[in-house]
Amino acid sequence: xxxxxxxxxxxxxxxxxxxxxxxxxxxxxxxxxxxxxxxxxxxxxxxxxxxxxxxxxxxxxxxxxxxxxxxxxxxxxxxxxxxxxxxxxxxxxxxxxxxxxxxxxxxxxxxxxxxxxxxxxxxxxxxxxxxxxxxxxxxxxxxxxxxxxxxxxxxxxxxxxxxxxxxxxxxxxxxxxxxxxxxxxxxxxxxxxxxxxxxxxxxxxxxxxxxxxxxxxxxxxxxxxxxxxxxxxxxxxxxxxxxxxxxxxxxxxxxxxxxxxxxxxxxxxxxxxxxxxxxxxxxxxxxxxxxxxxxxxxxxxxxxxxx
Amino acid sequence: xxxxxxxxxxxxxxxxxxxxxxxxxxxxxxxxxxxxxxxxxxxxxxxxxxxxxxxxxxxxxxxxxxxxxxxxxxxxxxxxxxxxxxxxxxxxxxxxxxxxxxxxxxxxxxxxxxxxxxxxxxxxxxxxxxxxxxxxxxxxxxxxxxxxxxxxxxxxxxxxxxxxxxxxxxxxxxxxxxxxxxxxxxxxxxxxxxxxxxxxxxxxxxxxxxxxxxxxxxxxxxxxxxxxxxxxxxxxxxxxxxxxxxxxxxxxxxxxxxxxxxxxxxxxxxxxxxxxxxxxxxxxxxxxxxxxxxxxxxxxxxxxxxx
Numbered sequence: 001x002x003x004x005x006x007x008x009x010x011x012x013x014x015x016x017x018x019x020x021x022x023x024x025x026x027x028x029x030x031x032x033x034x035x036x037x038x039x040x041x042x043x044x045x046x047x048x049x050x051x052x053x054x055x056x057x058x059x060x061x062x063x064x065x066x067x068x069x070x071x072x073x074x075x076x077x078x079x080x081x082x083x084x085x086x087x088x089x090x091x092x093x094x095x096x097x098x099x100x101x102x103x104x105x106x107x108x109x110x111x112x113x114x115x116x117x118x119x120x121x122x123x124x125x126x127x128x129x130x131x132x133x134x135x136x137x138x139x140x141x142x143x144x145x146x147x148x149x150x151x152x153x154x155x156x157x158x159x160x161x162x163x164x165x166x167x168x169x170x171x172x173x174x175x176x177x178x179x180x181x182x183x184x185x186x187x188x189x190x191x192x193x194x195x196x197x198x199x200x201x202x203x204x205x206x207x208x209x210x211x212x213x214x215x216x217x218x219x220x221x222x223x224x225x226x227x228x229x230x231x232x233x234x235x236x237x238x239x240x241x242x243x244x245x246x247x248x249x250x251x252x253x254x255x256x257x258x259x260x261x262x263x264x265x266x267x268x269x270x271x272x273x274x275x276x277x278x279x280x281x282x283x284x285x286x287x288x289x290x291x292x293x294x295x296x297x298x299x300x301x302x303x304x305x306x307x
Numbered sequence: 308x309x310x311x312x313x314x315x316x317x318x319x320x321x322x323x324x325x326x327x328x329x330x331x332x333x334x335x336x337x338x339x340x341x342x343x344x345x346x347x348x349x350x351x352x353x354x355x356x357x358x359x360x361x362x363x364x365x366x367x368x369x370x371x372x373x374x375x376x377x378x379x380x381x382x383x384x385x386x387x388x389x390x391x392x393x394x395x396x397x398x399x400x401x402x403x404x405x406x407x408x409x410x411x412x413x414x415x416x417x418x419x420x421x422x423x424x425x426x427x428x429x430x431x432x433x434x435x436x437x438x439x440x441x442x443x444x445x446x447x448x449x450x451x452x453x454x455x456x457x458x459x460x461x462x463x464x465x466x467x468x469x470x471x472x473x474x475x476x477x478x479x480x481x482x483x484x485x486x487x488x489x490x491x492x493x494x495x496x497x498x499x500x501x502x503x504x505x506x507x508x509x510x511x512x513x514x515x516x517x518x519x520x521x522x523x524x525x526x527x528x529x530x531x532x533x534x535x536x537x538x539x540x541x542x543x544x545x546x547x548x549x550x551x552x553x554x555x556x557x558x559x560x561x562x563x564x565x566x567x568x569x570x571x572x573x574x575x576x577x578x579x580x581x582x583x584x585x586x587x588x589x590x591x592x593x594x595x596x597x598x599x600x601x602x603x604x605x606x607x608x609x610x611x612x613x614x
Contacts, residue, residue, distance in 0.1 A: 075533075121521070122529040151329035152490070152524060168524040170489065177484040182477065183459070210516035213548075217459060217475040222429040224384075224390070229529070241520075248520035290505070 006033045008060040008261040010067040011292040013053070015074035016127060017042040020052060021292055024060040031291075041080075050103055051081035060108040069294050069301075071113035072127040085117035085124055088163045092116070092133035093296045116163060123168050127290070128154045133228060134292030135261060135284075136161055144257030148286065149266045151176070153245065155252040167252060169245040175238060184216065184237060188222035192231035193238060195272070201239025202246065202273045209247035214217060215240045242273045253279055261286040313340045315367040317374040319601040320360070322381035323434060324349040327359060330598055331367040338598075340367060346471065348380040348387075356387035357410055368414040376608075378420035378603050379434040392424035394432055396469045399423070401442035401601045415556060420604060423470060430475050434597070435461045441599030442568060442591075443468055451564030456573045456594065458483070462559040474559060476552040482545060494530035499538035500545060502579070508546025509553065509580045516554035522547045549580045560586055569591040591605065 003276040008024035015021075018040035041053040053068070060066070075083030079206040081101045101110040109258040115126030128148050135146055136158065148154040151172040179188050205212060219236045220227045246253065253274060260267045260274075267283040274281045315331035325347035331340040346359040360375070367373070371585040382390030388408045422433030426506075435455050442453055443465065455461040458479040464471040486495050512519060526543045529535045553560065560581060565588040567574045567581075574590040581588045 084590045117528075117532055119532070121525050122532050124528045124531055167521055168528065169520040170524045171520060173489050174485075174523075177488055178481075181484055181488065182480050209519070210551075210554035210557070212516070212519065213476040213478060213552045214474055215555075216481075217477045218428055218430065221424075221431045221475065222433055225424055225426070225429050238515065244517075247517035248522075250517070 001090065006060050007062045008032060008057075008066055010069065010298060011057050011060060012291055012298075013068055013074070014127070014130075014290045014294070015070050015072045015079075016040055017073045020056065022053070022056045024057070025295070026213075029295065041078070044080075048078065049074065050105065050108075053108070054105060063107070065107055065109040065260070068108055068110045069298050070110065071130040071294060071297075075112040075114060076126055079112075081112060081116040083112040085115045085126075086129075088116050088118050088165065090116055090129075090163055091161050092129045092163060092293070093136065093161075093300045111301070112159065113294070116166070118166060121167075123166055124299060125154055125166060125168070128156070129163070130293035130297065131286060131289040132156060132158070132163060132293065133296045134289035134294075135259070137292050137296040138207035138246040139259075142259070142284075144259070145252050147260045147262075147270060147281070149260060149262040149270050153270075155249045157252065167249055169248060170196065171241050171245045175241050176215070178241075179234065179237060183188050184220050184233075187220050187228070188230055188237050190230045190234065192234065193269075194229075194231045194235040197232045197235035198239040198269070199272065199276050201236045202243040202276045204275060205240050205243025209244060212240060212244050238269070239273070242270065246273060246277065253277075253281075258274065258282065259284055261289060263287075309346045314369045315339060315364075315373055317376065317605060318364050318367060320364075320375055320377035320381070321434070321437075321597045321600055321601070322377050322379045322386075323347055324380045324594045327363065329360070329363045330341075331364070332602070341419050348383065348385070351387075353387065355410065356381065357415075359496075361412060362417070370414070372414055372416040374605070375415055375417045376420065377417065377602075378437040378597065378601060382419040382421060383433060388419060390421040392422045392433075393436075395423050395425050395473070396471055397423055397436075398468050399470060399505050399600070400443065400468075400607045401435045403493065418608070420601075423473070424471050425473060428474075430473055432461055432473065432475065434445065434465070436470070437600035437604065438568065438593060438596040439463060439465070439470060439600065440603045441596035441601075442566070444599050444603040446566075449564075449566070451566070452559050453587070454560075454565060454567045454569075455579060456567060456569040456577050460577075461468075462556045464559065474556055476555060478548050482548050485523070485548075486541065486544060494527050494535070495537055495541040495544050497537045497541065499541065499544040500576075501536075501538045504588040505546040505576070506579065506583050507584045508543045509550040511613035512547050512550025513554050513584060516551060517548060519551050545576070546580070549577065553580060553584065560588075562586075566591055568596060570594075 012023040020039045021036045026032045116129045117124045146156045153169045156166040164267040206297040260270045260281045261284040271281045271283045309375040318335040319330040327346045328343045333339045381387050423436045424431045453463045460476045463473040567577045567588045568591040578588045578590045
């Protein structure tokens, strides 16, 4: 994607566990170039972060130092340099101080966005704070619940531009482990998801959440005994896990204004799950939220504090 | 273990997904020899079962065909030959017909014990029916609940020598996946388990089972923010999952006579979990139940039905 001489006014970087994505932003605020690589934080030793970044962005660098603003797991303890969590309540776009990070190449001036933490119940996020900043840049007066479904789904209570509280459910990771690595894998292969079975499983789990542990193996047993198809079995697994998540997050969504921002199919699934409880949620494609958040944070940030 | 000429009156075989264990039994009913291998059903193509068995038992075979009675996943659809489930209610030691299995070596006469199935709610077991037969051979008048904890824990209601109903919870598999393959693996390493944290997590989960999805990531967040040790974090994970299992199986254990038969440390853990609810369970080492069950089934079995 890079290659021609495209000087960036600054560079936005979304650096998660399994991916690295960078954007060259012009002085006019427009995207000049974009590049991605599979060099996520999870596979990099500390001294490999700068080379991985330069591989992507070197062609965008002029003579003077170019500001680079990065968010995500790059700032975790096991990342390039730890950017300690900010304690909530906090305004995500005003999360000072950014963490200035020592680099070898003088053409880079790197800052890492800190994650957010909550004392009680203990919870953390890293990366989603930037999506929240992007969301709030668009919907400045939003008061309600933002749900960010994914590997670790975040339920975030926003009020007056602040994160008031949040809760993480590892539903996506559970679904991945159970559907690919447990005995259930034999029964839930494929991508198809039966809509009625999904809605039934969500409703059943919400009305009897204490039965979750029994529901899971039943999916396999029913497939074995009765030849239940994979689209039904997969819907039951997904519905049971999302149902369990809704049972645990009821205080977040009951009677609240809700936006679900995620990959479209997943955001739709959460909206349908909430609909079984008579709750209407607005689904939103989260694809551009991280970049919008980085731009918003860059606008409001002060000078990086010295390392 | 084999090697010298030890002729068996018959051979007992416990053949699970990951292990193969065989015993040479003399005409007096005593164990003459024992052998184990890692050639579990999960890693064998259909034509590799007989060689794997012969590797273990060949030295025990005389001229005439020696009866071999096998239980476990060897009888699954993906096993050596499917031994269709018997529908409950059923008496495990009288589970006729055994499945006679065609073999190439005329010195073997193989029968496979069928598993048990339940229509509603759908459930299946394969291997545990033999442990149940072994348990009932010892405790002929037992009326109550037998819990067999493991990868897929079985809760079994026994009355008048019959399996009346049962329920499977995949708690062991969930614990394995979450403790070794999820983000929680960073927080729960090692084998130590804090007893108080375990009891607290069981009780908390039983009083608020709908919060399970929230508890799991909290374990990680608390370790990240507050440096909670692995023995506490591991106890919280184990307690949350076993607590969720007890929530789902409450009709099985509330006010019942209960025996937990498993590996001693695991049986003890379940007994401690039940004790938090004021329920006393008798823990029993399950090590010898499968062989006792195979012996009991052999005593009561009729001639194998033709294939």
